[in-house]
Amino acid sequence: MNDDFYNRGLARAKQKDYAGAIAEFTRAIEINPHFADAFCQRGLAYYDSGEILLAVSDYTEALQLNTESVEAYYCRALARVALKNFPGALADANQVIRLNRNHAAAYNLRGIIYRKMGRVHDAIANFKLAADLYLQQKDKDNCRLCLEKIKQLQPKQNLTVVQQRPTPTKPIMSPQEYFTQLLEKAEKGDTRQALEDLNWVLQVDPQDAQAYCCRGVVRYKQGNYREAIADFNQALQLNFQDAIVYRNRGRTRFQLGDHQGAITDFNQALQIKPEDALLYIARGNVYRAMGNYVSAVTDYTKALQINPDDPQAYYNRGLAYAHMEEMQRAIADYQQAASIFCEKEDWKNYEHVVESLKKIQSPSIESKQTQYNMLRQRLLRLVGGYWEIAQRLIDQAKRYYPGMSEEWYMEKVIDDLERDRG
Template identity: 30%
Template sequence: MKYFREILVSLSITLALLIFPAAAAALTLINMEMSADEFFRVGVQQLQRQNYQEAVKDFTAVIDLKADSAAAFSNRCLAYLQLEEYESAIADCSQAVELNSQNTESFLNRGLAYYRQGNYASAIADYNQVLKLKPIDFRAYYNRALAKSDLQHYQEALSDYNQTLSLMPIQDTFQLATVYNDRGTTRLMLNDNLGAIVDFSQSIYLNQQDYRTYFNRACANQRLSNYTAAIEDLTLALKLNPNYAEAYANRGIAYYQLGNEQQALLDLQKAANNFLFQENITAYQQTLDLLKQLKGEETVIA
C-alpha cells in the first residue's frame, strides 16, 4: 500500500518587518535606506507572483545595502525554499534568526528546509521553537506531525494533528481536507482502520477532487476486508486519475478477493502497463509476478 501526504508550505511573508528610515537620518543614509526599502517591496511582490529567482535578486540587493535586515534574510530564505535550494534557505533563515530571534517565520521555514532534506530532528527543533513563541501556530503543529510521522512516532504525530485541527480556520476547507487525510494515514499506521476511514471520509467531504484520499480510504477498507467498498473508492480515484497504477493494482487485488478473477487480471495488467510507462520497474516486475501467480492459480482451479 502507498499512503500520501503533502507538506503545508509556509507562505507567510514578513511584511510586518518592513522598517522605514527615521526622518532625522542624514540625507545619504535616507537615500540608501529608501533604496533598500524599495528593493524589499519589489521582492515581496516577486514572492507573491511566484517569481522566486527575481525575489532572490531583490532581497540580495536589500542585504547588500542593509546587512542587518532580518526580514530580507527571512524572505530570501522563503524564496530559496520555493526554489528547492535548501542549504541556501537554511543559511538565510539562520541569519534571520540570529538577527531577530522572535521571528517565527524564519524558524518555520528553516524547519521545512530541514524536513525536505530528511533532517527530521532539526525540523522538529525549529517547530518547537515556533510553538514556544507562538503556541497557536497550527502550521508548526502540522509540520511537526509530518516529521514525527516520518520518524514513526505515530502517537505523537496524531496528537499534533489533533492540535492542528483544533487551531485551523474552518474556512480553509482544502487545507483541512489535507490534514484529515494525513491524520487518517497516521491512524492507519496505528492500525486504527475505522478511525482512519472516518478521517478519510471527512477529507472527501471537504474536497471531493483528491484522488489520493479515495485511494487511502480504499486501503483502510481492504484491511477490514470490505472489498466492495474498496473497489468503489478505487474506481472513483481512477475517474479522477485514469493513469493511477497503484489504484489499478489494489482494485485488481480486491476483485480477486471477491472471486472476480477476470476483472482482477484486467486491472493488474493495466497497473503493470502504467508502472512501465512511469518507469517504475520494481512495481512493474512485482505486478507481473502477481499476474503470473494468479494465472497459475486459475489454471490449477480449471
C-alpha cells in the first residue's frame, strides 16, 4: 500500500504539484517509518517548494536509514549550499564522491562550493575534473558549462579540460591519465577510436593544446605526418611549451626527411628537458641518418649517462660505431644491449641485436668468399676462361707446396702467370 502512495507522490512531483507530493510521501512514511526513499523524495519536494530546512531534515532522516545513499548526500549538499552552510555542503559532496568516484555532478557542485568559499584554485580543479567526466560520458552541454565556469575564474589563461594537475587525493582518473589512456589505445593499434575521441575533445574545447599534441601523436602513428605536424604547431601556438611537443614534431620531421628541422626541434626540447635520455637518442638517430656518426655517438653516450640501462641507446651507439668501423666498440655495445634485452625478456629486440652482432663478429666468412671469387675471376681471365687449365696449375702448385690454403694456391698461380707474361 505504501508503494502506491510513494508512486503517486513521484507522479505529483513530476507534475510540480509539490504539496500533493508531500502529502503522498507523508502517507507512505506513516505506513513505513523506515522508508528511506520516501524521506529523500519528500525532501526533494520540500526543496522544490522552498522549504529548505524541512528538506535538510528529511535528507538527514533518509541518511540515518541508509548511510550509503548517494542521492540523499547530494541533495542535502545542494540544500546546504542554499542555506550557505558551505562546510556542511562540502562534507556531503565529499561523501558522494567517496561512494561514487565518477559522479560528475558532485565534482561540479564541489567546485561551486569552493568558489563560494573563495578557494579559486580548488574550484577550478574540480570544474576540470567534472568536465573530464562529462567528456568521457559524452555529455557535451555539461562539459561546456564547466569550461565556462573555469573561464570566468581564469579569463586570461589558456583553459582546457586537460592541463590542470589533479590534487594528490583525487580519487578518479585525472585528465592527464585520460589522455594517456587514449595514447595507450593508439599504441595497441586502435588509432581510429583514439582519433575520434580526440576530435570530440577538440570539438568541445578548440583551445585544448594538449589534445592537439595527443592527436598529433596519434596521426604520427597513422603515418599522417603532415597532419601531425599541423597539430603540433597548433599546440605550440596555444603556448603548450612542453618538451613532448618538440620531441614528437622532431620525430615527425625526421620521417619526412627534414633532418635539420628535426634536430632544431630536439634542441628546443632539450632546453626544456635537458635530462631526457629519449631526446638524446632521438637526436642521435637523426645524426646517424645524416652520416654524422661522431655526433650520434656523443648523443647516445649522453643518453647512457642519464640512463645506463637503456638497451636501445647501446644498440644505436653500436650501429654508429659499426659505420665508423670501430668494430670492437660496436661489438661491446651490441653485447650490452643484448644482455639488457635478455634480462627484460624482450626477445624480439634481443634476437634483432644478436643478428646484428653476428654480422660484424664473423665478417671473415663473407670476405673470404668474396676474396675467393675475385681470385677465381682473375685466374680465369689469365687462362682464357678455361677452368680446367687453372685447376691443373693449382694441383701442380699443391704438389710443390703442400698444406697451403686454396686462396694461396690461386694467388701463387696468378703471380706465376703474370710474371711469365712480363
